[in-house]
Amino acid sequence: MSEAVRIVARPRRDTLGEGPSWSARDNVVYWVDILGKRLNRLSLSTGAVDEWVTPDTIGWVIEREEAPGFIAGIGRRFTALTLDPLEIRTLAAPEDERVGNRFNDAKADDHGRIWAGSMPFTCDRPTGAFYRLDPDGRAVRVDDGYTIANGPAIPPGGGFLLHTDTAEATIYRYTVGQDGSLSERTPFIAFQADWGNPDGMTFDADGCLWVACWGGSCVMRFTPDGRPDRRIMLPASQITSMTFAGAGLDRMFVTSAADGVDEPAAGALFEVDPGCGGLPPYRYRG
Template identity: 75%
Template sequence: MARVRTIARDRRDTLGEGVLWSARENAVYWVDILGQRLNRLSLADDSVDGWDMPDVLGWVIEREERQGFVAGLGRRFVRLTLDPLTVETIAAPEDERHGNRFNDAKADARGRIWAGSMPFGCDQPSGSLYRLDTDGRATRVEDGYTIPNGPAIPPEGGFLLQTDTARNTIYRYTVRDDGTLADRTHFIVFEDGWGHPDGMTFDAENFLWVACWGGSCVARFAPDGQLDRRIALPASQITNCAFAGEGLDRMFVTSASDGIDEAEGGCLFEVDPGCRGLPPYRYRG
């Protein structure tokens, strides 16, 4: 049985998400979307600190050439710095969709960001998938999502996996050279008893790790989409996972406490994945 550790701290997340490994700081960042907060765990001493945000915060991604982050804040792409907190809008592609917010995102090997938006009510397909190019231009590349999660993008960048949690489906897209998407297929459709697919990431063996909302676990899938194994966790609403540490052999997993009464719902967990991960890409703009 894989080792699971609950990170000690003085609060739980309403909707933990967006876990990110920062090699620069030897730290793990993650967000509490509905709690409007950015958290940071130092791997040097296990200390946890955080920053309150002016709006719901879906994710943060480090910048390649500069300190600070690009973030999904409310319905905007923003540049975000800490200590002091500053927020600068890059693009606002969802201004007309007042009931939406950003939910999850990843950078790819070209330094672009792929980010999904969704309705606050999780009840209609008003969400989209966007590509934020390095020049700051945001393009809607797919529409009709209800709860977009991920994506997961392999180092070679030839395809992209994107989840719609509401449909229990992880889709696979071909990524063209110009950044458009094509050839959408159903890569993994979750079976009864698995929970619902949420955030995800690849490991160094090209296996896919998926956080299972309602499934109390993270699950590992082979490159052909077959279920390989699961790691059980002491909370039901598991939301995201990422590899961290100098050897990228530690996995940190977020969860949510919203709407449930569980002792460890909303906690951050560390699990022993038994494999190594891949370093996260940074935004090159």
């Protein structure tokens, strides 16, 4: 293993690690094990890892700006979640009729809205959708027809966002109106076969896009116009997402999945040196 790649020590691995997010408020990295139904927390001060078991699949947690705790994608619902003790309360249920679906990935934007994708458990039909959760708690379905909705990414300054259908190996671009309306999605980056498939994503401070490569054993950076720029190899094939963390936002933590593979490092949380700085995550303003 490269000296630039470190496996975070902890007693278990994730079945489907996802949704890492840096919390400056708590000096920790939060991430989830979707299929393992767990929320994880890594303290950057002590290296301690804590976990909470959730009653259903958990796709992500996003910090709240105006209230304690988080907004979380639990099962098919937007929920308010607090820790110690773990308490979960439904805010919106936009997919209750899609019983074979679950939330998969989400990000907040600079208006304090949350953009979240859903997908079928079977990963084989386009029953997933794309949602916007406004600060007033209203959930709006903004697009439909996703098989594996993944990795919303919000660029510096806003104006557009990126979203992925991993099953189609394509990252899409939407123009975002001030009212949160979206243009039709247009292909932005079509993945080559030897890159794997695009999963979670985030922008860095230079406006470049970092993408986790499911099946590609790496994270890749793309220039603002979509050209491949860098690749960091990792000792697991199913790489799912990443976040910049630390006081300088110059540490990158990368999640992975053990589901369906027999690899020593599958499901680990990795720390890598990205060689650049990131952006602080936005919070939900509700």
